[in-house]
Amino acid sequence: MNKRKVWSLLAIGLCGLLTVSGKAAAKESDILALYQQYEADFAAIESLEDIEEYGYTVIEAQSFPIQLESFGEEEVMFVPIMDKAYHRMAILIADAEGSILYKTNQLETNYEWMGRLEQPTRGIVSVSFRDLNRDGMKDITLITTCRNDGGQYAGKTYKVGDVLFQKEGSFYRDWRISDKINRFSMNKGIHTIEAYVRDGNSTEVLYTATTLDELLENGFQIYEDQSYYRTFEKQGRLKVVPGVIQMAEYNVFMIYLVNEQGYIVWSFQPMRDYDNLYALKGMACTDLDGDGMRDLLELGRYSYAGPQGELMIDTKCHIYYQRTDGFVEDTEFEKTYQCQEDEKVSDLVTRIREYWGWTKEE
Numbered sequence: 040m041n042k043r044k045v046w047s048l049l050a051i052g053l054c055g056l057l058t059v060s061g062k063a064a065a066k067e068s069d070i071l072a073l074y075q076q077y078e079a080d081f082a083a084i085e086s087l088e089d090i091e092e093y094g095y096t097v098i099e100a101q102s103f104p105i106q107l108e109s110f111g112e113e114e115v116m117f118v119p120i121m122d123k124a125y126h127r128m129a130i131l132i133a134d135a136e137g138s139i140l141y142k143t144n145q146l147e148t149n150y151e152w153m154g155r156l157e158q159p160t161r162g163i164v165s166v167s168f169r170d171l172n173r174d175g176m177k178d179i180t181l182i183t184t185c186r187n188d189g190g191q192y193a194g195k196t197y198k199v200g201d202v203l204f205q206k207e208g209s210f211y212r213d214w215r216i217s218d219k220i221n222r223f224s225m226n227k228g229i230h231t232i233e234a235y236v237r238d239g240n241s242t243e244v245l246y247t248a249t250t251l252d253e254l255l256e257n258g259f260q261i262y263e264d265q266s267y268y269r270t271f272e273k274q275g276r277l278k279v280v281p282g283v284i285q286m287a288e289y290n291v292f293m294i295y296l297v298n299e300q301g302y303i304v305w306s307f308q309p310m311r312d313y314d315n316l317y318a319l320k321g322m323a324c325t326d327l328d329g330d331g332m333r334d335l336l337e338l339g340r341y342s343y344a345g346p347q348g349e350l351m352i353d354t355k356c357h358i359y360y361q362r363t364d365g366f367v368e369d370t371e372f373e374k375t376y377q378c379q380e381d382e383k384v385s386d387l388v389t390r391i392r393e394y395w396g397w398t399k400e401e
Contacts, residue, residue: 074156077122081129081144087118087137095120095129101163107132108176109207110140117166117179125157128183130203130210141209147201147217148183159185164198164344167229171237176205180232197312200226202236219243227314228344230287242284242291246306251280251297258284262319269324271296272332273363277304279324279335283316292316294337305366309357313341317352321384328395332361336391338384354378356387 080093090097097120104114110132118131129144148160160183167180181201187193200220203210216236220226223243225235234240244257255261261282270276278297283290296305310316317340327334338356345351356378358369372394378387 070156077125077127077156081122081142084131084142085139087116087131087133087139090118090120090131094123096123098128098163101166105168105177107168107205109205109209115140117168119163119166121160121162126160127156127158128160128163130179130181143203143210145212146181146183147212147214147221148181148185148199151185151199159187160199161186161196165229167233169233169237171202171233172204173237174205178205179203179210180229180236182226182229182232195312198226200232202232222246224291224310225286227289228287231289234287240286242286245284245291245293249303251278251295251301251303254282254295254303260284265319265322267324269333271324271361273361274304274365279322281319281322281337289315290317292319292339294322294335307335307337307357307359307366307368309337309339309355310341312343313353313355314343315341317342320354320382323384323388325388327358327388327391328360329392329397330360334361335359335366336384336387338378338382338387340380354380354382356382358391 084090084093084095097118102116102118105117106112106114113135116131116133116135116137118133120129120131121127122129127144127149128146129142130146131139132141133139149158151159162184164182164184166182168177169180170176171178171180179202181203183199183201184196185199186196201212201217202220203212219241220232220235223241223246225231225242244254244259248254248257259282261280265281266279268276268278274296276299278299280295280297281292282295283292285291292310294307294309295303298304320338320340322338323336324333325336326332327336336356336358338354340352340354342350342352356373358372359366360369372391375394376390
């Protein structure tokens with residue numbers, strides 16, 4: 040058995056150790072040794088022929104020749120690789136003979152599980168080579184897919200965006216840029232990331248604004264036909280304000296509740312992992328679960344890219360139940376009902392009330 044397999048088996052064993060009373064705990068020195076071995080193996084990759092020996096596999100579908108200005112006039116090979124044991128990704132730039140000219144494993148996707156060697160990366164959605172900082176050299180825009188095996192979001196796939204800026208014979212990352220790309224959901228597509236990094240557009244205000252005026256000053260577009268005042272029993276008289284900010288070809292959708300002084304008191308993010316609001320079909324503010332308090336229902340069509348990059352559209356409803364201290368999103372009704380393309384808000388209200396045991400007379 041070679042050294043790499045021995046360390047991989049040790050890693051699997053250590054991952055199973057729990058730091059609770061009565062069970063063995065992995066020593067910090069052991070974890071450090073595993074990480075040092077991982078780094079030593081990566082450092083040992085000097086040519087494309089070394090990839091398999093040191094525990095990696097090539098992501099063939101995203102490997103191709105590219106001309107990079109600071110690496111000379113000849114084309115080089117862009118080769119993303121994945122560590123088999125820990126699912127950590129790395130990027131290699133190789134010459135025509137397969138010698139490694141540049142490599143890095145310092146990628147945003149390798150820091151999703153902080154403090155852990157193993158990561159949730161599963162593959163690459165897309166790669167683009169364009170000059171984003173206007174220095175005349177192509178930069179790398181990278182979007183990976185990740186999936187958690189446990190926890191609240193177990194089994195759900197999500198995207199992680201990253202940018203590597205080209206400089207003389209290498210690349211560098213600005214972690215602050217990568218952090219904002221992912222923290223404010225600007226990782227939906229290559230064009231969204233480019234709109235932020237190159238053009239200065241951003242969705243950050245959707246998550247940080249405290250007033251409606253601040254949203255409007257930053258390009259927020261209200262769906263006026265679905266915006267109105269309603270009295271919420273525990274929250275008072277509030278204006279329901281649905282709208283979007285445009286990023287490249289995408290409409291990033293949010294719903295706000297704004298008081299009469301113009302301050303945002305609550306916000307909802309129905310888009311979840313969808314790329315774009317394709318159409319807002321309607322909304323309703325009425326008691327849905329029979330507790331005597333107004334709830335919020337939104338029905339929309341959302342688009343995303345399919346496995347081959349094709350346009351996919353889902354019709355989805357989102358329900359937010361009013362509670363004494365705010366609102367909670369529905370997690371039950373959506374499991375029992377699939378919205379149809381021709382769905383109407385009024386019909387949905389009836390279906391949801393029936394789910395909660397309302398009779399038609401009520």
